[in-house]
Amino acid sequence: MTRALLPLGGFLILAGLFWFVLGQMNKGEYNPRDVPTQFIGQPAPEFALPDLLDPAQMVRPSDMAGQPWLLNVWGTWCPECWKEHEFLVYLAERAGVPIVGINWRDEAADAKAMLTRLGNPFTKIAFDPESDAVIDWGVYGAPETFLIDAEGVVRERHTGALSPQIWQTKFQAYFEATENPS
């Protein structure tokens, strides 16, 4: 009776599918909750927010034109942001990568205390307690990192903590291209 084996076959196909998808999720290659960004290949959305460390200054994405740079959304309430902070400091200090921070839904004092404790990798930090810039960039979680090229076009985006591996596969090439024009 091959008919009797049909349910078993169906079960095995489903089990195989679930096993594969769970494997991809564990490797971090698939996130079912990920919402694809709308901005790859689009000009970086503009905003103007006061700087966390100097509220008299405004932070604008257009200030960064002419070089590739990173936009990193973080907050002291976000555990993954604490995890990735050391790597951001490494990128800023050792690799000379310009990073603009968006400090999201935070108390200014808490944010400053975190930077004092872990170091400050940011060239500028937009203070965004009410999600103004965050909504304009289609961000729904932290940390989230965008790469904007010298022409002001968004090229890459990563949700979750940055790691050396992700940096190498997604971001590094953009900075090598400008540092060693050959």
Added chain:
Amino acid sequence: MNRTMVWLLALLLASGAAARVEVYEFDNPEQETRYNKLIGELRCLVCQNQNLADSNAELAVDLRRKTYSMVKADKSEREIADFMVARYGEFVLYRPPLNANTLLLWAGPFVILVLGVGLLIRTIRRRRDAQPAEIDQAKLETAAALLDTDQDRKPS
């Protein structure tokens, strides 16, 4: 037992009703209707199976405030939905528009319905056309005899 269930149910309903805390004032009832319709149809990106109206996530609060300010500025329903889609993609809409990407989503239920009805019709036809099984007359009589006697019944 029953009372406990009622209390649990009441608690469940209460938590749903308490999700939206902020009170907004509108210029006219039409704006309020538009606002309520929009937050009912926009998805919360944090707790992805809730709409903005039901969600307590902080991003949902901020998106409701954004929606409110746009409604207040007399933006149309379409303009506000487009604003959200431009930032978060069509996933933000609980009623996605019909296009190439969402075709399967919209047509899927009807395809399954047609398949199901087809299968049902086939099964009914096959049953109707099936020949009655041939049964040995002797065996039928044995069975009838067995049914008529109470011999093998255990005392109750």
